[in-house]
Amino acid sequence: MQPHLLAETHEVTNQVPPLEGANLYRLDVPLQEWVQRYQGGWAEARLDAYGALAGGPLMMAGFLANENKPLFRSHDRYGHRIDQVDFHPAYHQLMQAAIEHGIPSLPWTDPRPGAHVARAGLMYLHNQAEAGSSCPLTMTFASVPALKLRPDIAAKWLPKVLATEYDPRNVPVGDKRGATIGMAMTEKQGGTDVRANTTRAWPVGAGGPGQPYELVGHKWFCSAPMCDAFLTLAQTDKGLSCFLLPRHRPDGTRNAFYIQRLKNKLGNWANASSEVEYRGALAWLIGEEGRGVATIIEMVAMTRFDCMIGSSSLMRQALTQALHHCAHRQVGGRALIEQPLMRNVLADLALESEAALALTLRMGRALDNPDDEQEAGFARLVTAVGKYWICKRAPNMIAEASECLGGAGYVEETILPRLYREAPVNSIWEGSGNVQCLDVLRALSKEPGVLDALFAELGDGHGDPRLGRHIEGLKAAFRDTEDIQYRARQLTEDVAVALQAKLLLEAGNAAVSDAFIASRLEGRGHAYGTLPRGLDIGTVLARSAPARV
Known part of the structure; x- marks a missing residue:
């Protein structure tokens, strides 16, 4: 026997074909x-x-x-x-x-x-x-409403921010074909509590909206430090204020913006996150002095919306990988996707993915109608509800999808470890879970019309008695204000699931809505794969299963 033949110990069989090259839109x-x-x-x-x-x-x-x-x-x-x-x-x-x-x-x-x-x-x-x-794509997108508050600043920056040309050069914005905007809010001593920020701003001249200031201080998280400018917060004599801080000064020289180091993160590896210092950095006041949080709030709403999109998309890719694997992998002479318990798991994952997408795109529709009072109230609430719930669901859902591949789902040749590492950042960034739930209570209690917008959206549960009972329970829970902060996570979860159930019912796919309501409103299981009997699992799976197109 030739020596090289000794290396051939077996024939490779029962392997899943590559999914690379699939059109992700057509299979979804x-x-x-x-x-x-x-x-x-x-x-x-x-x-x-x-x-x-x-x-x-x-x-x-x-x-x-x-x-x-x-x-x-x-x-x-x-x-x-x-x-x-x-x-x-x-x-x-x-x-x-x-x-x-x-x-x-x-x-x-x-x-x-x-x-x-x-x-x-x-x-x-x-x-x-x-x-x-x-x-950086999210922050550039979300910066536009803030920049528009100052027409003079917007006239200089928006043509570059809205350009469809990518120009990564580190040169003054006037020399660029397109620009990106970053964000630097968080400081080490305050975290989410930005009012504890100590970065200080002094006016170069008379001061006021649109005028230059010099900033001295630090930022514990500056995401995407290669951007051309950053929206940032600093204290003036009138309180916390919002500024646009460019990488270059008007004369083309470097601004006093210094990167200390890049963060060594759990995931999000392709993106650079950093610690920075301002040592007399020149920046321009956006909005009124002392109104920094109010100025930046619309940007925060947009970035939270993108956290919903981000988590929903990670779940969808995890589901795609799991379904593709199980459609081709044989166990006991049958494809995994034909095995009853695996079908339960995969269908449950598909429900989670579609419910997340439904709530996310419903939020998109609300943003498309900002002048509609009902839609504005809906967006104000669901920004926090969706950010909390969808981002919280993503890590466990992706872990379960990874398990569908067995040990193969735990190695870096697949995308699943990367998806799993990526998932927590959307829950943490732009306010972690508790911040979102407290924001839900704030919106419902202090902003007129938000609670009405919620129950107008839910209605009677689209005629489903199970959802109707859940909605009545929600109303009672909000009337009971005792220990409401203690119960904020449960309330937010109940709102999120009610909205998802209603949207799925409204869309008219009975197999999906019935399975979601039976498992999320009436089910007793806690892990994925605990769907009750009697559901149309076949339709749910066929709807989400990827096919090479």
């Missing part, structure tokens, strides 16, 4: 239907094109961008301080594709009905390929 029937339902159907060709990119070249770029983390260079070879973050070309490929397809700009440049829904669909597809690059 729920995404197609919910986009259509909320007036985003006009963007179908754009979504289809991006689905092909996300499942093909961008998916490969996502792996490369995570295998080659960004590197911080404080000085050049000659000893000059440069504060530069270097990225692998794959990261730039991801950013270029997203910006050229309007992910940070679409609702602002083409504000027709369904624009926020269509843009959410694009972001949903992009995140499945690589979620870390979505951080």
Whole structure:
């Protein structure tokens, strides 16, 4: 026997074919239907094109961008301080594709009905390929309402922010074809409590809205430090205020913005997060002095919406991987997807994924109708409800999907470990769970019309007595104000599940809505895969199962 033949110990069989190259939009029937339902159907060709990119070249770029983390260079070879973050070309490929397809700009440049829904669909597809690059995309998108508060500043920055050209060069904004905006709010001593911030701002001249100030202080989290400017908070004599701080001063010299180090994070590896210091950095006041939180709040709402999109998209990609594996892997002579208990698990995961998508795109529809009082109240509440619930559900759901692949789901050659590492950041960023639940109580108790908007949306439960009983219980829970902060998580969960159930009922797919209500409102199981008997599992699975198209 020849020696090389001794290495051939077995024939490789029962392996799952690659999913690379699949069009993520075409294999996602729920995404197609919910986009259509909320007036985003006009963007179908754009979504289809991006689905092909996300499942093909961008998916490969996502792996490369995570295998080659960004590197911080404080000085050049000659000893000059440069504060530069270097990225692998794959990261730039991801950013270029997203910006050229309007992910940070679409609702602002083409504000027709369904624009926020269509843009959410694009972001949903992009995140499945690589979620870390979505951080600067989100902040650039969310910065627009704040920048518009100062027409003079907006006139300079918005043409570059809304451009569909990606220009990663570290040069003054006037020399760039397009610009990205970051955010630097958090300080080490305050965390979520931004009013405890100590960064100080002094006016260069008379001061006031739109005028220059010099900032001295630190930021414990500055996300995407390679951006061209940052919305940041600092204290003036009148209190916490919001500023736009560019990387370069008007004369083209570097601003006094210094990166201390990059964060070594659990996930989100392709994105750079940093600690920074301002040492007399020049920045321009956005909004009124002392009104920093009020100025930045609309940006925060938009970034929280993107946390919903982000978690929903991670769940969808995890589901896609699990369904694809189970459709091809044989156990005991049958495909895993034909095994009764696995069908229970997969159907349960599919319900979680679609319910998250439904609530996310319903939020997009509300953002598309800001002048409608009912929709504005709905958006105010669901920004916090959805951010809490969908982001909380993602890590466990992805872990269960990974388990469907057995040991293969635990190794880095699959995307599932990356999805799992990525999931917690959406729950933490822009206010962790307790912050969101307390914000729900604040909105319901202090903002007129929000509670009415919630129960107007829920109605009588779309005629389903199970949901009707749940809604009546919710009303009673809100009337009982004793220890309401202690109960805030339970209340928020109950609101989220009620809204998801109502949306699924309203959409008219009885197999999906019945299974969701039976398991989420009446079920006794706690792990995924505990759906009760008598449900149309086959329809649920067929709806979400990926097919090579």
